[in-house]
């Protein structure tokens with residue numbers, strides 16, 4: 001077999017995004033060499049630093065420059081002094097939407113060696129995936145404000161749910177469940193939100209009929225949040241709208257022991273556009289520059305990238321290295337109660353792969 005070659009666009013971003021992306025690249029290179037994969041990187045300095053210096057998060061032709069890449073690896077964006085909606089809507093959201101990355105995939109596991117803040121969440125038992133709708137739903141630009149600063153001030157924001165959009169995310173979740181424990185939970189709120197959520201429920205039920213081998217149920221988001229804390233081991237695939245999926249995945253990441261481990265993939269399953277891989281956490285200004293950030297979320301995201309590119313064996317090697325690293329107290333970072341630095345963890349991962 002020949003060597004598979006990929007062009008990876010890297011956006012380290014701000015704060016610890018820069019530190020964890022560097023770690024992920026080292027691990028990727030080591031694994032790629034063993035699996036006859038060739039990765040070439042193009043790094044982009046798009047960030048809040050750039051915004052402060054030049055007035056935009058990325059250049060006007062930024063999306064065109066990412067377009068030829070086979071995948072995008074992102075650290076985190078956001079920095080004090082730049083409003084978070086500016087960094088989000090100036091970079092992340094345009095990438096997700098223009099490249100139709102309609103699936104946001106967030107696997108959650110409680111690893112051996114990690115103590116969950118939830119007493120009942122034991123290692124090996126909690127293993128779920130949140131499938132979040134990533135391009136429509138509650139995060140819309142439709143709406144507006146009137147009478148700013150007056151007593152009659154008014155703000156409205158419309159949620160947008162399309163048949164095509166709900167169908168494709170639900171299909172993705174059911175197909176994914178078939179490769180796992182064949183169980184889907186749909187997050188809803190059709191008792192309180194009376195137009196979009198009953199529509200969501202209807203589409204879920206329609207699509208579910210085509211997956212007779214997959215068990216499924218629907219839970220209201222509030223009850224589901226409670227169950228995720230009380231019985232996290234119960235869940236396999238959870239599918240939710242943009243807002244519900246966002247909240248549930250942070251909650252689930254906390255249940256897993258640290259947001260520093262949680263990975264995510266923004267996927268265009270049609271492969272028309274490059275997909276983007278990024279840790280769930282942000283730029284962590286409180287610990288940035290200290291060399292203590294947990295690189296595992298970024299490293300696991302890099303493994304998801306290899307999986308998406310068609311190299312599940314290479315991805316599994318990285319996940320195995322993460323498992324080994326977490327088992328050893330000497331290679332756990334501060335967020336996991338350890339004292340290891342980013343560099344020490346990275347070296348441990350490199351030794352494993």
Ligand code: NAI
Pocket residue numbers: 016020075076077078079080084092259260261278279280281282283284285286287292293294295297333335
């Ligand atoms: P955050 O995830 O950056 O930090 C929350 C807490 O978790 C902090 O105490 C931080 O030190 C800790 N933490 C996060 N990642 C860690 C890691 N890898 N290792 C060890 N500890 C870690 O969230 P926060 O503070 O709400 O946001 C900071 C900035 O990041 C904001 O500007 C926000 O908008 C941005 N952000 C960007 C995201 C992205 O690029 N996708 C996602 C979330 C936040």
Ligand code: MG
Pocket residue numbers: 246247250
């Ligand atoms: Mg979030």
